[in-house]
Amino acid sequence: MKADKTIAKAWIKAQGRASRSSTSVVVILGLLSTLLGLLQAWALARTLASILTSHPGNAPPAIGLFLIVSVARTGLSVIQDVMASTSSLTARRRLRSEILARIIGEGPALLRRQHSSVIASTLVDRVDALDGYFARWLPASALWLVSQWIVVAAVFCQNHKGGIILAICCATLPVFQAVFGIATAVASRKQFLAMTRLQTRFLDRVKGIATIVLSGGTERETQALAKSADDLRIRTMKVLRIAFIASATTDVAMVAALVLIVITQSHRLTSSTPELTLTRALYAILLVPEAFASFRALSAAYQDRAHATAAAEAMHALAPIPEERGAVEVTTTDATHSLSITAENLFFAWNQERGPVIHDVSFTLPAGETLILEGPSGSGKSTLIELLLGFIEPSEGSIFFGSQNMASMTPRQISSQISWIGQKPVLFAGTIRENILFAKPDASEAELAAAISAAAVDRYLPLLPEGLETRIGEGGFGLSGGQAQRIAIARAFLKNSPILLLDEPTSHLDPATEAEILESLHRLAQGRTVILCTHSAQAQQFHGRHLVLNRGRAISYTEEAA
Numbered sequence: 001m002k003a004d005k006t007i008a009k010a011w012i013k014a015q016g017r018a019s020r021s022s023t024s025v026v027v028i029l030g031l032l033s034t035l036l037g038l039l040q041a042w043a044l045a046r047t048l049a050s051i052l053t054s055h056p057g058n059a060p061p062a063i064g065l066f067l068i069v070s071v072a073r074t075g076l077s078v079i080q081d082v083m084a085s086t087s088s089l090t091a092r093r094r095l096r097s098e099i100l101a102r103i104i105g106e107g108p109a110l111l112r113r114q115h116s117s118v119i120a121s122t123l124v125d126r127v128d129a130l131d132g133y134f135a136r137w138l139p140a141s142a143l144w145l146v147s148q149w150i151v152v153a154a155v156f157c158q159n160h161k162g163g164i165i166l167a168i169c170c171a172t173l174p175v176f177q178a179v180f181g182i183a184t185a186v187a188s189r190k191q192f193l194a195m196t197r198l199q200t201r202f203l204d205r206v207k208g209i210a211t212i213v214l215s216g217g218t219e220r221e222t223q224a225l226a227k228s229a230d231d232l233r234i235r236t237m238k239v240l241r242i243a244f245i246a247s248a249t250t251d252v253a254m255v256a257a258l259v260l261i262v263i264t265q266s267h268r269l270t271s272s273t274p275e276l277t278l279t280r281a282l283y284a285i286l287l288v289p290e291a292f293a294s295f296r297a298l299s300a301a302y303q304d305r306a307h308a309t310a311a312a313e314a315m316h317a318l319a320p321i322p323e324e325r326g327a328v329e330v331t332t333t334d335a336t337h338s339l340s341i342t343a344e345n346l347f348f349a350w351n352q353e354r355g356p357v358i359h360d361v362s363f364t365l366p367a368g369e370t371l372i373l374e375g376p377s378g379s380g381k382s383t384l385i386e387l388l389l390g391f392i393e394p395s396e397g398s399i400f401f402g403s404q405n406m407a408s409m410t411p412r413q414i415s416s417q418i419s420w421i422g423q424k425p426v427l428f429a430g431t432i433r434e435n436i437l438f439a440k441p442d443a444s445e446a447e448l449a450a451a452i453s454a455a456a457v458d459r460y461l462p463l464l465p466e467g468l469e470t471r472i473g474e475g476g477f478g479l480s481g482g483q484a485q486r487i488a489i490a491r492a493f494l495k496n497s498p499i500l501l502l503d504e505p506t507s508h509l510d511p512a513t514e515a516e517i518l519e520s521l522h523r524l525a526q527g528r529t530v531i532l533c534t535h536s537a538q539a540q541q542f543h544g545r546h547l548v549l550n551r552g553r554a555i556s557y558t559e560e561a562a
């Protein structure tokens with residue numbers, strides 16, 4: 001757990017380093033703004049002193065300088081904001097694709113460990129929560145110390161007493177921040193947990209709305225949802241309360257500095273004081289807010305840092321942040337060539353206490369041949385398929401694609417060799433064309449047409465309102481199980497990988513549709529190395545070797561077609 005936190009923190013720091021160049025620009029702009037602030041305060045002090053000492057003739061040049069600097073500072077601040085937002089947007093885009101790649105690398109096994117709403121909220125909310133970290137925290141943390149002490153030094157040069165008071169008040173601030181910072185981190189972690197709980201509950205109940213209504217549980221579920229929402233409200237208020245108190249401590253230090261400087265300078269704040277002396281006293285007073293401005297920005301962004309740490313931990317828990325993997329170069333295989341598959345003494349346990357669900361399983365499947373995986377429900381067929389997909393790793397034993405040990409291949413290299421068709425294909429919200437092209441977005445029209453024809457998608461396309469451009473998936477046109485499975489087959493034709501894994505691809509279909517789908521699958525299997533996991537008698541028309549599993553053990557292995 002502690003190691004996970006360390007990895008998450010190191011990862012967050014690495015994200016900061018990756019954004020260093022864009023953050024540096026924002027920091028330089030911030031420093032320029034502080035220097036302009038010094039000039040602005042001097043021009044204002046000069047204007048006031050010349051009026052108070054009855055030398056109004058000196059005021060116009062100072063007023064002119066003040067106006068010019070104010071306009072320049074406003075412009076600089078706008079550019080700084082735009083640069084900070086752009087830097088945050090770029091960093092979040094980079095992060096989202098990195099996390100997406102890790103989630104995809106984890107594969108369907110992830111959905112068994114994590115609720116889909118947790119995955120969605122990690123990709124959307126958690127990454128969005130990093131906006132403040134990139135846009136505010138990174139520049140503020142680099143800027144505050146330098147900026148604050150430039151102001152203190154400037155005051156000290158003009159007014160020693162004022163400079164010393166300001167230095168003492170500024171030096172006490174980090175102590176307050178440390179105390180409130182820890183409290184903020186804890187509170188915002190709890191707030192995130194409450195938000196995830198609410199999202200998970202809400203998504204679950206929306207999915208099961210029919211069951212809730214029919215079982216008369218509407219009132220109970222409404223109350224439970226309200227309770228989760230209330231929990232989130234309480235935790236959010238707590239975060240805000242701590243942030244409010246933290247910012248109040250900055251105000252207290254600032255007011256203390258202001259009062260002490262005014263008291264020590266009071267004898268100079270009269271019309272009989274020489275103009276330059278009065279300017280220096282006013283300068284020290286006017287720069288007090290400026291000295292605290294950078295710290296205020298840091299304090300406001302402290303919550304963003306706490307959010308970022310909580311988000312990094314959640315992302316690590318979802319899909320572990322990889323520690324540098326000694327990537328082994330794999331000779332890319334020509335997709336048109338088949339690959340043999342060899343499993344050597346595989347063991348795998350989902351849960352150590354329940355023991356292995358794959359127990360010393362070995363087989364050799366020559367290139368271009370078919371292995372039919374059989375066994376009663378729960379015997380380990382799907383688990384073996386997941387091992388072959390690289391979604392989980394064997395605790396003992398090895399898998400070879402050709403002569404290549406899978407353990408030395410990256411997830412991308414493994415997935416490039418395999419097409420997988422499961423029981424229910426996933427259709428994304430989009431057109432049929434987009435759904436098929438998902439397997440190969442850069443496919444030509446001719447390749448797409450060939451895949452559609454080979455998978456017999458064209459048999460039902462004329463029946464759809466807009467043919468290939470019909471929108472399907474959530475909020476779109478519904479497809480039958482057989483029609484959806486044809487889209488999965490078309491994707492596999494398009495991907496054209498040497499290995500084909502089929503996990504009960506016809507289990508939800510009626511006998512007539514099953515026969516049609518099997519015919520398409522037969523075409524797809526030609527020239528590929530196929531592992532078919534099935535209960536169905538019809539699937540026996542696939543000829544090949546048979547491996548029968550029972551409670552994770554291979555109880556029979558026949559080399560010839562049954």
Ligand SMILES: Nc1ncnc2c1ncn2[C@@H]1O[C@H](COP(=O)(O)OP(=O)(O)OP(=O)(O)O)[C@@H](O)[C@H]1O
Pocket residue numbers: 112113350351357375376377378379380381382383384
């Ligand atoms: N994510 C998981 N966590 C814990 N145990 C699991 C998980 N997935 C599967 N199992 C267990 O592993 C064993 C093998 O399951 P698996 O799904 O591989 O069997 P199967 O032969 O494919 O079954 P079916 O034909 O019903 O799909 C079962 O005892 C199951 O309870």
